[in-house]
Amino acid sequence: MKNEIDTRLSRLRRSLVARDLQAVLVTCPENRYYLSGFWAEDLGLGESAGCLLITRNENLLLTDGRYKEQATKEAPLFQVQLYKKGLPALLKQLFRDLDIKRCGFEPPFLPVATYKKIKHAIVPATLVDFGDLIFKMRAIKDHEELAKIGRAQEVAEEVFADILPELKAGVTEREVAFLILKGLYLKADGPSFPPIVASGPNAALPHAIPGNRELKAGEPIIIDMGARLDGYCSDMTRTMFIGEPDPYFKEIYNVVKDAQEAAQRFIRAGIRCKDADGAAREIIEQRGFGEYFVHSLGHGVGIAIHEAPAVSFRNRKLLRAGMVITVEPGIYIPGKGGVRLENMAVVEENGCRLLTSSRFYYEFQ
Numbered sequence: 001m002k003n004e005i006d007t008r009l010s011r012l013r014r015s016l017v018a019r020d021l022q023a024v025l026v027t028c029p030e031n032r033y034y035l036s037g038f039w040a041e042d043l044g045l046g047e048s049a050g051c052l053l054i055t056r057n058e059n060l061l062l063t064d065g066r067y068k069e070q071a072t073k074e075a076p077l078f079q080v081q082l083y084k085k086g087l088p089a090l091l092k093q094l095f096r097d098l099d100i101k102r103c104g105f106e107p108p109f110l111p112v113a114t115y116k117k118i119k120h121a122i123v124p125a126t127l128v129d130f131g132d133l134i135f136k137m138r139a140i141k142d143h144e145e146l147a148k149i150g151r152a153q154e155v156a157e158e159v160f161a162d163i164l165p166e167l168k169a170g171v172t173e174r175e176v177a178f179l180i181l182k183g184l185y186l187k188a189d190g191p192s193f194p195p196i197v198a199s200g201p202n203a204a205l206p207h208a209i210p211g212n213r214e215l216k217a218g219e220p221i222i223i224d225m226g227a228r229l230d231g232y233c234s235d236m237t238r239t240m241f242i243g244e245p246d247p248y249f250k251e252i253y254n255v256v257k258d259a260q261e262a263a264q265r266f267i268r269a270g271i272r273c274k275d276a277d278g279a280a281r282e283i284i285e286q287r288g289f290g291e292y293f294v295h296s297l298g299h300g301v302g303i304a305i306h307e308a309p310a311v312s313f314r315n316r317k318l319l320r321a322g323m324v325i326t327v328e329p330g331i332y333i334p335g336k337g338g339v340r341l342e343n344m345a346v347v348e349e350n351g352c353r354l355l356t357s358s359r360f361y362y363e364f365q
């Protein structure tokens, strides 16, 4: 990973020069990992595990005593400095010592209160919005990242296969969610997000929270889950039935499956994100369910479960080779239920390669 990080840092440094910045302050946790290798769970916006200060010549990782040992080990290219009197005070000293006049920062990942303190402490130096360069870099995966995401998906599928025999009438959504979590903690580094187990009418809510509802025969059960492994996420949804499915949802299932296949055939480098969404949406609209496909087709997956690009009907940006995106059309009938099917795909020059296997699908006639 050291070589990849070196390459990323060189690219970042070129942009510092081009933008007349002497440094950039990286506070987004996923960007911090991407550029240093230091992985930590931040306990909240107000309690960060640390940040990076990358100048034209130095790599500094600023954190507190709790993370000293781990940061030193995981980020060998960085010099670890502890903020004993808080981040603003340390930055004040560093900006003076390193002669930093203009420093990039990440507005969505710095609380206003901290921003104000830093701004005051570093006068006459200034903070400048660094924009989305690091997010754009993260969107295109290298070989090692693709392998990690692929492995996270393989493990998630193992866990999925393990829990399938437990899907029985009378078992609650929470019990299924618990088994998924248990499997993900035992076989991977844990879940990439809290699993969704939504049965019957709950399956009409795209982001339902598993509750005490008992699974019933015939109704759709949406299971959306992913593993975190070696710093990377996977994301998969399957809709399952116990016993003979309700005929209405069989039809819906086939529409969603056709829409997913159409999008997967269409996706390749150079097309607009909105057109990938359109390839699936068109099928769902033609079959009369357009108003029930209430979210976008997909999203990027990597260090974060949701990252660039947004594969939405609004996004005019182009898909590029090396992006990992989800293809997840869904139809949600309020009060009744829903169906969603989600795969992960790597965008390639002439098509896409699925990272999800073709397991756990039904072939309804």
Ligand code: ZN
Binding pocket: 224, 225, 235, 236, 237, 342
């Ligand atoms: Zn998902």
Ligand code: ZN
Binding pocket: 235, 299, 326, 328, 342
């Ligand atoms: Zn997803």
